[in-house]
Protein backbone atom coordinates (compact mmCIF):
# COMPACT_ATOMS: atom_id res chain seq x y z
CA UNK A 215 0.00 0.00 0.00
CA UNK A 216 1.25 3.45 -0.94
CA UNK A 217 0.17 5.78 1.87
CA UNK A 218 0.81 9.45 2.58
CA UNK A 219 -0.35 11.47 5.57
CA UNK A 220 -0.62 15.25 5.31
CA UNK A 221 -0.49 16.50 8.89
CA UNK A 222 -1.77 19.95 9.93
CA UNK A 223 -3.16 20.83 6.53
CA UNK A 224 -5.24 24.00 6.21
CA UNK A 225 -7.73 22.34 3.89
CA UNK A 226 -9.88 24.75 1.91
CA UNK A 227 -12.40 22.62 0.05
CA UNK A 228 -15.63 24.35 -0.98
CA UNK A 229 -17.19 21.04 -2.07
CA UNK A 230 -17.28 20.08 1.62
CA UNK A 231 -17.60 23.59 3.08
CA UNK A 232 -14.25 22.96 4.78
CA UNK A 233 -11.92 25.80 5.78
CA UNK A 234 -9.72 24.68 8.68
CA UNK A 235 -6.92 22.46 9.95
CA UNK A 236 -7.12 18.71 9.39
CA UNK A 237 -4.98 15.68 8.63
CA UNK A 238 -5.48 13.99 5.25
CA UNK A 239 -4.66 10.34 4.66
CA UNK A 240 -4.01 9.35 1.04
CA UNK A 241 -3.85 5.72 -0.02
CA UNK A 242 -3.06 4.45 -3.50
CA UNK A 243 -3.81 7.81 -5.11
CA UNK A 244 -7.15 8.44 -3.38
CA UNK A 245 -8.25 10.37 -0.29
CA UNK A 246 -8.76 7.63 2.31
CA UNK A 247 -9.66 9.69 5.37
CA UNK A 248 -9.91 13.24 6.72
CA UNK A 249 -9.76 14.13 10.41
CA UNK A 250 -8.03 16.32 12.97
CA UNK A 251 -5.84 13.69 14.67
CA UNK A 252 -5.34 11.01 12.02
CA UNK A 253 -1.57 11.10 12.66
CA UNK A 254 -2.20 9.47 16.06
CA UNK A 255 -4.33 6.74 14.56
CA UNK A 256 -2.90 3.24 13.91
CA UNK A 257 -4.28 3.31 10.34
CA UNK A 258 -1.67 5.99 9.49
CA UNK A 259 1.27 4.20 11.12
CA UNK A 260 2.79 3.08 7.81
CA UNK A 261 2.10 6.28 5.90
CA UNK A 262 4.82 8.69 4.79
CA UNK A 263 4.22 11.79 6.89
CA UNK A 264 4.40 15.35 5.63
CA UNK A 265 3.84 18.14 8.14
CA UNK A 266 2.14 20.84 6.08
CA UNK A 267 2.50 23.31 8.97
CA UNK A 268 -0.90 24.98 8.47
CA UNK A 269 -0.32 25.90 4.85
CA UNK A 270 -3.18 25.75 2.41
CA UNK A 271 -4.07 22.41 0.90
CA UNK A 272 -6.51 22.84 -1.98
CA UNK A 273 -8.19 20.44 -4.39
CA UNK A 274 -6.07 20.63 -7.56
CA UNK A 275 -7.06 23.66 -9.62
CA UNK A 276 -9.04 23.11 -12.82
CA UNK A 277 -8.60 25.33 -15.88
CA UNK A 278 -11.44 25.22 -18.40
CA UNK A 279 -9.54 27.17 -21.04
CA UNK A 280 -5.96 26.67 -22.24
CA UNK A 281 -4.29 26.71 -25.66
CA UNK A 282 -1.43 24.21 -25.82
CA UNK A 283 -0.68 24.63 -29.56
CA UNK A 284 0.04 20.96 -30.22
CA UNK A 285 -0.25 19.77 -32.91
CA UNK A 286 0.96 22.54 -35.17
CA UNK A 287 2.52 25.45 -33.32
CA UNK A 288 4.91 23.68 -31.01
CA UNK A 289 7.42 26.52 -31.12
CA UNK A 290 4.88 28.40 -28.91
CA UNK A 291 3.88 25.56 -26.58
CA UNK A 292 3.68 21.78 -26.53
CA UNK A 293 1.34 19.65 -24.49
CA UNK A 294 4.34 18.78 -22.27
CA UNK A 295 5.49 22.40 -21.72
CA UNK A 296 1.92 23.63 -21.21
CA UNK A 297 1.33 20.86 -18.70
CA UNK A 298 4.50 21.88 -16.85
CA UNK A 299 3.22 25.48 -16.67
CA UNK A 300 -0.11 24.11 -15.41
CA UNK A 301 1.30 22.11 -12.50
CA UNK A 302 3.69 24.97 -11.64
CA UNK A 303 0.57 27.10 -11.25
CA UNK A 304 -1.27 24.54 -9.10
CA UNK A 305 -3.51 23.19 -11.89
CA UNK A 306 -4.04 19.43 -11.91
CA UNK A 307 -6.62 19.43 -14.74
CA UNK A 308 -6.63 21.48 -17.92
CA UNK A 309 -9.14 21.62 -20.77
CA UNK A 310 -7.43 22.36 -24.07
CA UNK A 311 -8.95 24.33 -26.92
CA UNK A 312 -9.29 23.01 -30.45
CA UNK A 313 -7.55 25.80 -32.41
CA UNK A 314 -4.45 23.73 -33.08
CA UNK A 315 -3.13 22.83 -36.53
CA UNK A 316 -4.71 20.62 -37.66
CA UNK A 317 -7.75 21.65 -35.67
CA UNK A 318 -9.16 19.16 -33.14
CA UNK A 319 -12.26 18.22 -35.10
CA UNK A 320 -11.45 14.52 -35.53
CA UNK A 321 -10.96 11.38 -33.51
CA UNK A 322 -7.39 11.19 -34.79
CA UNK A 323 -6.37 14.58 -33.35
CA UNK A 324 -8.26 14.05 -30.08
CA UNK A 325 -6.44 10.74 -29.61
CA UNK A 326 -3.08 12.25 -30.53
CA UNK A 327 -3.54 15.02 -27.95
CA UNK A 328 -4.53 12.55 -25.25
CA UNK A 329 -1.52 10.34 -26.01
CA UNK A 330 0.86 13.31 -25.81
CA UNK A 331 -0.65 14.33 -22.47
CA UNK A 332 -0.37 10.82 -21.16
CA UNK A 333 3.32 10.66 -21.97
CA UNK A 334 3.88 14.10 -20.38
CA UNK A 335 2.29 12.55 -17.25
CA UNK A 336 1.77 15.85 -15.40
CA UNK A 337 -1.72 17.41 -15.26
CA UNK A 338 -4.91 15.64 -16.34
CA UNK A 339 -5.72 16.76 -19.88
CA UNK A 340 -9.22 17.09 -21.27
CA UNK A 341 -9.56 17.93 -24.97
CA UNK A 342 -12.21 20.34 -26.20
CA UNK A 343 -13.41 19.44 -29.67
CA UNK A 344 -14.20 21.93 -32.41
CA UNK A 345 -17.88 22.76 -32.89
CA UNK A 346 -17.35 23.07 -36.62
CA UNK A 347 -15.01 21.33 -39.08
CA UNK A 348 -11.80 23.34 -39.31
CA UNK A 349 -13.38 25.89 -36.94
CA UNK A 350 -14.76 27.44 -40.12
CA UNK A 351 -18.27 27.90 -38.77
CA UNK A 352 -19.83 26.05 -41.71
CA UNK A 353 -20.24 22.33 -41.08
CA UNK A 354 -20.83 20.75 -37.67
CA UNK A 355 -18.10 18.35 -36.43
CA UNK A 356 -19.15 14.86 -35.31
CA UNK A 357 -19.81 15.91 -31.73
CA UNK A 358 -21.12 12.50 -30.62
CA UNK A 359 -18.02 10.66 -31.82
CA UNK A 360 -15.69 13.28 -30.37
CA UNK A 361 -17.43 13.04 -27.01
CA UNK A 362 -17.02 9.26 -27.06
CA UNK A 363 -13.30 9.71 -27.79
CA UNK A 364 -12.81 11.98 -24.77
CA UNK A 365 -13.83 15.56 -25.58
CA UNK A 366 -15.49 17.20 -22.57
CA UNK A 367 -16.86 20.28 -24.37
CA UNK A 368 -16.99 21.85 -27.83
CA UNK A 369 -15.71 25.22 -28.94
CA UNK A 370 -14.47 27.14 -31.98
CA UNK A 371 -12.67 29.46 -29.53
CA UNK A 372 -10.46 31.97 -31.23
CA UNK A 373 -13.30 32.32 -33.73
CA UNK A 374 -16.91 33.20 -33.05
CA UNK A 375 -19.70 31.13 -34.60
CA UNK A 376 -21.32 33.77 -36.77
CA UNK A 377 -23.89 31.37 -38.24
CA UNK A 378 -26.82 31.31 -35.78
CA UNK A 379 -28.26 28.21 -37.46
CA UNK A 380 -25.06 26.27 -36.81
CA UNK A 381 -24.98 27.48 -33.21
CA UNK A 382 -28.56 26.37 -32.75
CA UNK A 383 -27.74 22.88 -34.03
CA UNK A 384 -24.65 22.72 -31.79
CA UNK A 385 -26.77 23.65 -28.78
CA UNK A 386 -29.35 20.99 -29.69
CA UNK A 387 -26.53 18.41 -29.70
CA UNK A 388 -25.36 19.82 -26.38
CA UNK A 389 -28.78 19.12 -24.90
CA UNK A 390 -28.74 15.60 -26.30
CA UNK A 391 -25.12 14.75 -25.36
CA UNK A 392 -24.98 16.61 -22.04
CA UNK A 393 -21.82 18.57 -22.89
CA UNK A 394 -21.40 22.35 -23.01
CA UNK A 395 -20.84 24.53 -26.06
CA UNK A 396 -18.15 27.08 -25.15
CA UNK A 397 -18.74 30.30 -27.02
CA UNK A 398 -16.19 32.91 -28.04
CA UNK A 399 -18.69 35.74 -28.30
CA UNK A 400 -17.75 38.30 -30.91
CA UNK A 401 -19.77 39.69 -33.78
CA UNK A 402 -17.11 40.07 -36.46
CA UNK A 403 -19.09 42.77 -38.25
CA UNK A 404 -18.92 44.88 -35.11
CA UNK A 405 -15.35 44.06 -34.09
CA UNK A 406 -14.39 44.73 -37.72
CA UNK A 407 -10.62 44.12 -37.47
CA UNK A 408 -10.41 46.10 -34.20
CA UNK A 409 -7.80 45.10 -31.68
CA UNK A 410 -8.44 47.15 -28.51
CA UNK A 411 -11.61 48.07 -26.62
CA UNK A 412 -13.60 50.77 -28.43
CA UNK A 413 -13.71 53.79 -26.16
CA UNK A 414 -11.69 56.76 -24.94
CA UNK A 415 -8.39 54.90 -25.07
CA UNK A 416 -8.85 53.58 -28.62
CA UNK A 417 -9.87 57.07 -29.72
CA UNK A 418 -6.84 58.67 -28.05
CA UNK A 419 -4.49 56.12 -29.60
CA UNK A 420 -6.14 56.11 -33.00
CA UNK A 421 -6.51 52.33 -32.81
CA UNK A 422 -9.36 50.32 -34.31
CA UNK A 423 -11.78 49.48 -31.52
CA UNK A 424 -13.88 46.43 -30.60
CA UNK A 425 -17.09 47.69 -29.01
CA UNK A 426 -18.69 45.98 -26.01
CA UNK A 427 -21.72 45.38 -28.21
CA UNK A 428 -19.66 42.96 -30.37
CA UNK A 429 -19.64 40.59 -27.41
CA UNK A 430 -23.03 41.41 -25.91
CA UNK A 431 -25.06 40.90 -29.09
CA UNK A 432 -23.67 37.38 -29.43
CA UNK A 433 -24.23 36.59 -25.75
CA UNK A 434 -27.85 37.71 -26.15
CA UNK A 435 -28.29 35.62 -29.32
CA UNK A 436 -26.82 32.51 -27.78
CA UNK A 437 -28.87 32.82 -24.60
CA UNK A 438 -31.98 32.87 -26.80
CA UNK A 439 -30.74 29.75 -28.60
CA UNK A 440 -29.87 28.00 -25.33
CA UNK A 441 -33.40 28.67 -24.10
CA UNK A 442 -34.92 27.45 -27.34
CA UNK A 443 -32.89 24.22 -27.49
CA UNK A 444 -32.30 23.45 -23.81
CA UNK A 445 -28.56 23.19 -24.59
CA UNK A 446 -25.79 24.24 -22.22
CA UNK A 447 -24.13 27.49 -23.26
CA UNK A 448 -20.82 28.27 -21.54
CA UNK A 449 -19.62 31.79 -22.29
CA UNK A 450 -15.81 31.92 -22.45
CA UNK A 451 -13.75 34.88 -21.18
CA UNK A 452 -16.65 37.27 -20.44
CA UNK A 453 -15.32 40.82 -20.54
CA UNK A 454 -18.17 43.32 -20.35
CA UNK A 455 -20.64 44.58 -17.83
CA UNK A 456 -23.50 44.13 -20.31
CA UNK A 457 -22.65 40.46 -20.97
CA UNK A 458 -22.65 39.74 -17.26
CA UNK A 459 -26.05 41.38 -16.84
CA UNK A 460 -27.47 39.25 -19.69
CA UNK A 461 -26.02 36.08 -18.13
CA UNK A 462 -27.30 37.02 -14.67
CA UNK A 463 -30.84 37.46 -16.01
CA UNK A 464 -30.69 34.27 -18.07
CA UNK A 465 -29.57 32.28 -15.04
CA UNK A 466 -32.38 33.72 -12.93
CA UNK A 467 -34.81 32.51 -15.60
CA UNK A 468 -33.41 28.99 -15.37
CA UNK A 469 -31.67 28.95 -18.76
CA UNK A 470 -28.66 26.62 -18.83
CA UNK A 471 -25.91 29.23 -19.09
CA UNK A 472 -22.56 29.31 -17.32
CA UNK A 473 -19.54 31.56 -17.73
CA UNK A 474 -15.91 32.13 -16.91
CA UNK A 475 -13.67 35.18 -16.50
CA UNK A 476 -9.91 35.44 -16.85
CA UNK A 477 -7.55 37.03 -14.30
CA UNK A 478 -6.26 39.49 -16.93
CA UNK A 479 -9.77 40.85 -17.46
CA UNK A 480 -10.18 41.74 -13.78
CA UNK A 481 -6.53 42.73 -13.21
CA UNK A 482 -6.08 45.21 -16.06
CA UNK A 483 -8.06 47.85 -17.93
CA UNK A 484 -7.70 49.17 -21.47
CA UNK A 485 -5.65 52.09 -20.06
CA UNK A 486 -2.66 49.69 -20.11
CA UNK A 487 -2.71 49.96 -23.91
CA UNK A 488 -1.31 53.47 -23.52
CA UNK A 489 2.01 51.66 -22.99
CA UNK A 490 1.68 50.21 -26.51
CA UNK A 491 2.89 46.83 -25.26
CA UNK A 492 1.49 43.93 -27.29
CA UNK A 493 1.28 41.77 -24.15
CA UNK A 494 -1.88 43.77 -23.39
CA UNK A 495 -3.48 42.66 -26.64
CA UNK A 496 -5.92 39.80 -26.31
CA UNK A 497 -9.34 38.71 -27.49
CA UNK A 498 -11.67 39.85 -26.04
CA UNK A 499 -9.75 43.05 -25.32
CA UNK A 500 -9.08 44.58 -21.90
CA UNK A 501 -12.13 46.67 -21.08
CA UNK A 502 -12.79 49.63 -18.75
CA UNK A 503 -12.63 50.10 -14.99
CA UNK A 504 -16.43 49.91 -14.92
CA UNK A 505 -16.31 46.48 -16.55
CA UNK A 506 -13.76 45.34 -13.96
CA UNK A 507 -16.13 46.47 -11.20
CA UNK A 508 -18.96 44.49 -12.82
CA UNK A 509 -16.74 41.38 -12.94
CA UNK A 510 -16.04 41.81 -9.22
CA UNK A 511 -19.79 42.06 -8.47
CA UNK A 512 -20.49 38.98 -10.59
CA UNK A 513 -17.75 37.03 -8.81
CA UNK A 514 -19.48 37.87 -5.53
CA UNK A 515 -23.09 37.18 -6.53
CA UNK A 516 -22.47 33.84 -8.28
CA UNK A 517 -23.09 34.96 -11.86
CA UNK A 518 -19.55 33.78 -12.69
CA UNK A 519 -18.97 30.03 -12.37
CA UNK A 520 -15.23 29.78 -12.91
CA UNK A 521 -11.95 31.62 -13.26
CA UNK A 522 -10.14 30.32 -16.36
CA UNK A 523 -6.80 31.46 -17.73
CA UNK A 524 -7.24 31.46 -21.55
CA UNK A 525 -3.52 30.60 -21.45
CA UNK A 526 -2.56 31.66 -25.00
CA UNK A 527 1.16 31.31 -25.67
CA UNK A 528 2.74 33.28 -28.51
CA UNK A 529 6.41 33.73 -29.44
CA UNK A 530 8.43 36.92 -29.88
CA UNK A 531 7.88 36.82 -33.64
CA UNK A 532 4.11 37.01 -33.00
CA UNK A 533 4.33 39.70 -30.34
CA UNK A 534 7.43 41.86 -31.04
CA UNK A 535 5.71 43.52 -33.97
CA UNK A 536 3.40 46.55 -34.25
CA UNK A 537 0.25 46.39 -32.12
CA UNK A 538 -2.24 46.10 -35.02
CA UNK A 539 -0.37 43.06 -36.39
CA UNK A 540 0.51 41.29 -33.13
CA UNK A 541 -1.22 38.05 -32.11
CA UNK A 542 -4.05 38.16 -29.57
CA UNK A 543 -3.40 36.46 -26.24
CA UNK A 544 -1.49 36.16 -22.96
CA UNK A 545 -0.24 33.21 -20.96
CA UNK A 546 -1.81 32.77 -17.53
CA UNK A 547 -1.31 29.39 -15.85
CA UNK A 548 1.56 30.36 -13.55
CA UNK A 549 0.04 33.66 -12.39
CA UNK A 550 -3.69 32.86 -12.06
CA UNK A 551 -3.78 31.86 -8.40
CA UNK A 552 -1.32 34.52 -7.12
CA UNK A 553 -3.15 37.28 -9.05
CA UNK A 554 -6.52 36.08 -7.76
CA UNK A 555 -5.33 35.86 -4.13
CA UNK A 556 -3.94 39.39 -4.43
CA UNK A 557 -6.80 41.08 -6.29
CA UNK A 558 -9.79 39.20 -4.93
CA UNK A 559 -8.99 37.77 -1.48
CA UNK A 560 -6.44 40.18 -0.01
CA UNK A 561 -8.51 43.06 -1.41
CA UNK A 562 -11.56 41.58 0.33
CA UNK A 563 -13.70 41.25 -2.80
CA UNK A 564 -14.47 37.56 -2.09
CA UNK A 565 -13.54 35.04 0.59
CA UNK A 566 -10.73 32.51 0.06
CA UNK A 567 -13.42 29.80 0.05
CA UNK A 568 -15.25 31.47 -2.86
CA UNK A 569 -11.98 31.94 -4.76
CA UNK A 570 -11.11 28.27 -4.40
CA UNK A 571 -14.66 27.36 -5.48
CA UNK A 572 -14.14 29.40 -8.67
CA UNK A 573 -10.97 27.42 -9.42
CA UNK A 574 -12.01 23.90 -8.31
CA UNK A 575 -15.60 22.74 -7.74
CA UNK A 576 -17.02 25.58 -9.88
CA UNK A 577 -15.19 24.62 -13.10
CA UNK A 578 -15.61 20.90 -12.30
CA UNK A 579 -19.40 21.39 -12.38
CA UNK A 580 -19.37 23.37 -15.62
CA UNK A 581 -17.61 20.60 -17.63
CA UNK A 582 -19.13 17.72 -15.62
CA UNK A 583 -15.71 16.78 -14.22
CA UNK A 584 -17.39 16.47 -10.82
CA UNK A 585 -18.75 13.14 -12.09
CA UNK A 586 -15.13 11.93 -11.96
CA UNK A 587 -14.84 13.36 -8.43
CA UNK A 588 -12.46 16.10 -9.56
CA UNK A 589 -12.43 19.52 -7.90
CA UNK A 590 -12.91 18.00 -4.44
CA UNK A 591 -10.89 16.25 -1.73
CA UNK A 592 -13.86 14.38 -0.28
CA UNK A 593 -13.12 10.91 1.06
CA UNK A 594 -12.85 8.53 -1.91
CA UNK A 595 -11.92 11.16 -4.48
CA UNK A 596 -8.64 11.17 -6.49
CA UNK A 597 -5.80 12.77 -4.52
CA UNK A 598 -5.23 15.71 -6.87
CA UNK A 599 -4.14 18.59 -4.64
CA UNK A 600 -1.89 21.58 -4.28
CA UNK A 601 0.02 22.92 -1.26
CA UNK A 602 0.25 26.71 -1.20
CA UNK A 603 2.06 29.14 1.07
CA UNK A 604 -0.56 31.85 0.64
CA UNK A 605 1.46 34.61 2.35
CA UNK A 606 4.82 34.02 0.74
CA UNK A 607 5.46 36.44 -2.10
CA UNK A 608 6.56 35.34 -5.53
CA UNK A 609 8.07 37.59 -8.17
CA UNK A 610 6.96 37.02 -11.74
CA UNK A 611 10.20 36.71 -13.75
CA UNK A 612 11.35 34.86 -16.85
CA UNK A 613 12.62 32.16 -14.54
CA UNK A 614 9.24 31.83 -12.84
CA UNK A 615 7.50 31.23 -16.20
CA UNK A 616 7.46 27.55 -17.13
CA UNK A 617 5.52 27.91 -20.37
CA UNK A 618 7.50 27.81 -23.62
CA UNK A 619 6.32 31.39 -24.29
CA UNK A 620 6.58 34.37 -21.97
CA UNK A 621 3.90 36.69 -23.36
CA UNK A 622 2.67 38.04 -20.06
CA UNK A 623 2.25 41.65 -18.93
CA UNK A 624 2.80 40.60 -15.30
CA UNK A 625 6.62 40.33 -15.43
CA UNK A 626 8.00 42.19 -12.41
CA UNK A 627 4.81 41.88 -10.33
CA UNK A 628 5.21 40.70 -6.74
CA UNK A 629 2.28 38.59 -5.67
CA UNK A 630 1.26 36.44 -2.70
CA UNK A 631 0.78 32.70 -3.18
CA UNK A 632 3.77 30.43 -3.58
CA UNK A 633 2.81 27.04 -5.07
CA UNK A 634 4.95 24.68 -3.00
CA UNK A 635 3.90 21.43 -4.60
CA UNK A 636 1.27 19.95 -6.91
CA UNK A 637 0.09 16.36 -6.74
CA UNK A 638 -1.91 14.26 -9.18
CA UNK A 639 -3.27 10.83 -8.17
CA UNK A 640 -1.26 11.07 -4.93
CA UNK A 641 2.07 11.61 -6.74
CA UNK A 642 4.05 14.82 -6.72
CA UNK A 643 4.26 16.39 -10.19
CA UNK A 644 5.64 19.77 -9.17
CA UNK A 645 7.74 21.19 -6.32
CA UNK A 646 11.07 20.39 -4.84
CA UNK A 647 10.51 20.76 -1.10
CA UNK A 648 9.12 17.92 1.02
CA UNK A 649 5.68 19.55 1.21
Ligand code: DOR
Pocket residue numbers: 281313371372373398495496497498524526527542543544
Ligand atom coordinates in the same frame (compact mmCIF):
# COMPACT_ATOMS: atom_id res chain seq x y z
O1 DOR B 1 -6.54 36.21 -26.82
C1 DOR B 1 -6.89 35.15 -27.33
N1 DOR B 1 -6.00 34.26 -27.80
N2 DOR B 1 -8.21 34.89 -27.42
C2 DOR B 1 -8.66 33.81 -28.07
O2 DOR B 1 -9.86 33.63 -28.13
C3 DOR B 1 -7.72 32.90 -28.76
C4 DOR B 1 -6.40 32.95 -28.15
C5 DOR B 1 -5.33 32.26 -28.95
O3 DOR B 1 -5.56 31.15 -29.43
O4 DOR B 1 -4.22 32.81 -29.04
